[in-house]
Amino acid sequence: MLKFLLLAFRNVFRNRRRTVMTLLMVGGGVAGLLLVGGFFAFMFRGLRESTIRNGLGHIQIFNAEHFRRDEVHVLDAGISDWQRVAANVRSAEHVRGVAPRIEFYGMLSNGVKSSVFMGSAVDPEAERAMSFSPRLASGRDLAESASGEIEALVGTGVARSMSVKVGDGLTILAVTADGALNGIDVQVVGIVNTGFKDLDDRYLRITLPSAQRLLQSDRVTNLVVGLDKTENTDAVAAAFTPRLRGLSQEMTMKKWIDLAAYYKQVRTLFSGIFLFLGIIVFFMVLMASVNTLLMAMMERTREIGTMLAMGTPRPWIVALFMLEATITGILGAVVGLVGGNLIGVALNASGLHLPPPPGLSVEMAFRVLHVPALMIGASLMVVVSLALASILPAVRASRLQIAEALAHV
């Protein structure tokens, strides 16, 4: 069998120019998939981490009632004994921190103009401990103000529409937990760019005590848990389950992937695009290889006739052609892996940036990740593609009429 393998290997390099062209084509396909897939992987990872660090966290803990019914008043289905819940989960392995949050809505006014806002009340220290710092366009993050002023961060869209800058004051109005209307004055200490234009147009962030004062409640909407690594999410969620039992309220938790609707949409969209590209590359390699292998078969008609005349079993001829195609596929994959990774390294070193994609307001870095699963998948794909491409020429070769093949010029 070693000799047979040797024959196949030498046949691959028989027509060097054609083999080089085939390897470049196959390698180009693999490299293309690695670069596109590597960029998509970078994009997914970046989007995942920015989604998490923009405040989603890795795991969020809620009062189970939160998902069973709509709240009549704000914090109706909030967590009351949240300090105890936070203490329970904070001691779990891989947990970097636990931050209470209140999500609320209301109106804000600059005295001339009013606008709706989506508010988020946070514990700035707890957020910072988990590196959940807001992306500031100007100003600074929230702090417990010594002067007693209530600090606020607003989105870039809010700042523009309300004509406010750092240091200006705003009035915010909201419905309390009892259903009454309440208002407080805040001082804008920073302007935030969340990366999402729609959110920037509505975004308001204040401290947790300020929100509890505004809403007249000591409850929180949820607890956001940050972990050391996103990969540990499932393990930590499993460890949380017993820690959330036996509390005064029934608790439930959501992993980041359950809450990251935008991330999932983007991933589904780009996975579809990548699959489409993969199919195109697959068929491109397949069709070009069928043509190349048919040419090789035609050129070797007399030789195949000779081998058959000498009693070579016909399945051996099929196996020989498939082996040659598989070797070509493997070599092409190696060319593609080396080429793709080198181009990837060069692109990463170039520091390229892409314009902001739709819905985002910041430029996106162009980086290519080296994903082992992608390398294996792309390599397997071209090897399978070439092996499939060889079936037709191989079967044709094995079915040659010996006398005709020997007379072939």
Add this chain to the structure above:
Amino acid sequence: MKRTDALVNVEEVSRRFALDHSAVTALDCLTLAIDRGEFLTISGPSGSGKSTLLNLIGCIDKPTNGRILIEGVDTSRLSASQTSALRREKIGFVFQTFNLIPVFTAAENVEYPLLVQGISNAERRRRVAEALENVGLSARANHRPDLLSGGERQRVAIARAIVHRPALILADEPTANLDTRNATQLIELMRDLNRTLGLTFVFSTHDQRLLEHTPRIVRLTDGRIESDTSTEIASHAQVFAASVS
């Protein structure tokens, strides 16, 4: 005329090829017996059916009518895989254009029939060395065909044809692509192998140089036997066969 002790019996064999609107009869009810140890030439003008007859004897084509027996086995009754096995074990081929595998060395080309037969590595090496020595090419064993002269290539082809000790060696115009010196050397080599190893050679040729060295000549014209010098050679072949057995 069928002879039960003959190596090959061609019995009333016809071969017709269908063209678009007509048919060509390449062989017309031809009967021929070939004994073991013969050195037989099939000659005749182009289109007389020489190559067709060799193809039929070599089981790489099937007769339209009649049958061919090799060692008493009716080849028309064999399945494709049995025919393939028969060619593998009983027949060696030498082609006009040598038909060596270009990516193999001389030794690897000679080894190929043994490889197909599944013979062990050590035994293959021994037989290849022996076959190359028989054709005087031991020193060129590791050269690829493109580094060999025409005469050397044809000698490699002969080594390949004899390496598995087939009952019959078929050579289609083996000297057609060789100059006189190489052709003469090749003819002498084959004749020598015929005498020393008792191998049966059947050639198709119209090369006068080969015909001069051939004890039995079957002349074909329009798919029929025009003449057969078997009468003079028959006694020689029988004597040889008796001495081998």
